[in-house]
Amino acid sequence: MLRVRFHGRGGQGAKVASRVLGTAAFLEGYYAQDFPLYGAERRGAPIAAFTRISKEPVLERGVIAEPDIVIVMDETLLSDPLSSPLAGVREGCVVFINTTHSREEVRAKYKITAQVITLDITKISLDILGRPVLSALAGGVAARLSGLKEDSLSKGVEKETSEIITDRSVIEKNIEAAVHCYNAVESHPHPAPLPSRGTEVPEGEGRKTTVITVPFEPAITSSPAINTTGSTPMRKTGNWRLFRPVWDYEKCTKCMTCVARCPDGCIALNEDGFPYTDYENCKGCMICAEECPVKAITAEREVHSW
Amino acid sequence: METITIKTLKDLPPEENLLPGTAMCAGCGGLLALRHCLKALGDKTIIVNAAGCFTLLSIYPFTPFRNSWLYTAMASAPAGAQGVRDALDILIRKGRISPEENLKVVVLTGDGTAYDMGLSSTSGAIYRNLDFYYICYDNEAYGNTGFQWSPSSPFASKTATTMPGRIIPTGAELSKKNLFEIWRSHKPPYLATISPAHPVDLVNKFKKAEQFKGPKLFISLAPCPPGWGTEPSRSANFAKLAVDTGIWALKEAVYGEIRHTFIPKKFKPVEEYLKEQGRFAHLFKPVRQEETIRKIQEMVDGYWKEARI
């Protein structure tokens, strides 16, 4: 069995990517299973989705703790405490990362010992689709790494995107983008051809876990209440961004429009009265740039230049 | 009593009572409206929240608020407000807390709750003249569950349960329920529509409402990028277009007497508002649904004709 785990941000298409892969495998004659992990999070927040591919009926349920392939659709997730895309990654696992950096740079930066493959699929998506929606593209990468045929991938993308898109030309572009990514990922050994590891133990078995007896705590501690205020900035939603707003103070007239239009209240004034944003929490909605009457704010693509 | 009004964006209260880092979508129009509401209300408030997107503003152990918060359930947030208001009054009257400890009680719900399930408890609270604020963030569908049709969904909009199809190409066949008029029939002291793109108007309305004891009710249009099929950056823009086309009338009613607070000098055609939203895309492609677009324009024209502006 091959276990594939997708990590993305809400709205990027991790769920559809897992379905593209599941459908492609299904159409190729495998047993497949795919599902998303819904938090209550919104567009931009970390989400995960999973696909299992097997020659035998799949006798597993739930999250994949020890994946064979990990698809990281957004590099910023690697340093997001709410995501942990590298959890359970072992020797022999393949980790795909959507980044502008090379595989050597990424391996060193994030100390990944497993195999790493990189490709800037956000750029491909912007070029071909005009929007950073990565479902078909991540599905294309995953299909190649899983050893599926290009034809199965195309059919999978067509079937899955038809469920959510009515415009035929957009569907065609998604197929094109998926196939482009499929072929752009250098051919390399995927983690053992299907079917893999016949001797594997199901997840969870043989793992050392200590079950404890939960102690009683009085309601002053154990009621679902919060005694602090204004603590959400600790969550640091800044890594949701695909684009960052950058101010040109030469053009800025201090009109306050950007301050008034920021849904998250991230924009404040510096001591000279110029607006600046809290990049740790700015989600990159870019309303500020859209609304700025003198176009003093530009959107710069968020590439992780570490 | 005349209240002091503000004139420009520079006069908006500088305090941020709703902090960043929430789980709301990038570009959430409802969040933008709420941010301004809380600027106007100050931090001595308690929000009594009903099930909806904003349930997730506070997720243990984080809260974005400087004020207090109580999550209730979908149908009964106004009843929760009743309990809190009454309890505060009792505690103050019996001398168990000082009057300085008093709080403004604010109900916060989405349109699904406000327009349907919560009507019974809301009607009860308004009728009893409960001294509270009610803010409805209206994104025109059940947004938290993935944008299904609600009685607030506009005619001809696409939602997850009114998908335009071969038999019904229109999308939603029913028109948006008129919550403003339902609430107005109770003759509350203050009732207004607001928009996240008109924060000066919004803040002035809250300031005006402050003088009244009793229900003070606000409905805010809340552009919803994932539900409306729009770019997050366009949320304020669509909120503004809704006003400029006359689709979202900015108005207030004091004890039932209506006054429009902003009337566009020249109304833009509704098409400008509709054509760039994914939820109305089926009206333009693959074939233009002329009849439906005309009907929407007529509905808007009809409203303003009746309003005799």
Added chain:
Amino acid sequence: MKKEMLTGNSAAAWGVRLAEVDYIPAFPITPQTEIIESLSRWICDGEMDARFVTVDSEHSMITAAGAASATGVRVFTATSSQGLLYGFEMLYTVAGWRVPLVMVNVSRGVSAPITLEADHNDILAARDSGFLQIHCENCQEVLDSVLMAYRLAEDERILLPVFVNMDGFQLSFTREPVEIPEIEDVRRFLPQYQPKHAIFKASQPMAQGIAVLGGPVYSYFKYQMHLANRKGLDVYKEVSKEFERVFGRRYDAVEGYMTDDAEYLLIMTNSFSTLGKAAVKRARESGIKAGLLRLRLIRPFPDDDIKNALKGRKAVSVIDQNISVGKGGILYSEIAGVLYNEKDRPLLLSFIGGLGGKNISPGEFDFIFDSMSKAADTGEVPAPQLLYTEAEWKEMERLKKIAGKM
């Protein structure tokens, strides 16, 4: 101290008045309505310093009650059957807030078919909600239990809402002599509620009823509710001891009636326990070593008390005045669960009786004792049995004919 003829509803209202409750959100429903009528009259007359508000539904009523309790006042409310189910969502919610509300439920069979008389499907449906539950046999006990309920609910080790249950008609509308305690004694037993964990005020912002994401966080809060509810077993012992000291009346979590040397026990709850006690007396007169165990505390479930009380008996019959449709008696299952790992456990028989207020006649109790003695002789336990007489069946035949059936 004075003694008066009071209905169960009046007794409940007196308990609330003596507890000096601050706030009562209300909604009428038969057979509970008399409680809120009495309270509103006292408030209008100035005999109670509380606020009374009629809201639009039980759902709103429980919300308002919980929210007021979460703000820091002492709250009371009451309902029955359909009303309880209409507000059901909020039972779990308010319990989850960890606020000490006291609520009287006047038991009434649940629709459909709609009826007015008592059985316990309403209150037992709420058994998993987090509320503690005290079930009463007589009117005095109703008044006393309301006072004890506030002590339990407001104890810092518990901080959960509490139900006090009484049967519709059999108690709610039935008058009995009830001793009304002196307010000074009540104040000694039940001081003013002063919350530390949940209170809304400007100087101390607090977010309550927060959403959680993820099983471990949810499990923590849910299980802490369970532990707090279970703590109620110890706290109950303290509270009942103190109640006895102040008022001279004793209420154990389970009440034994002629149980000392009993070989055959009935297990019952609520007002029909009185009929069971009469049956035990009759059985004793005819030489059967009979006894009765009345469950008063249903949540937390007094496992150990029940185990000890049933040790060494020949046979025990649980009479459930409820039916879990598709399974059978609810308390039978719970007691069987308590006994399963006991070495010296008795035979356990299941009877369903008194649904919709149906009487349980002496003949039906005779049938139960016969069944127990037969089971003890043969070692074989009969299938669960509905208590329903031939005469009742014949009458039902007649009604069906009129209704055009058959």
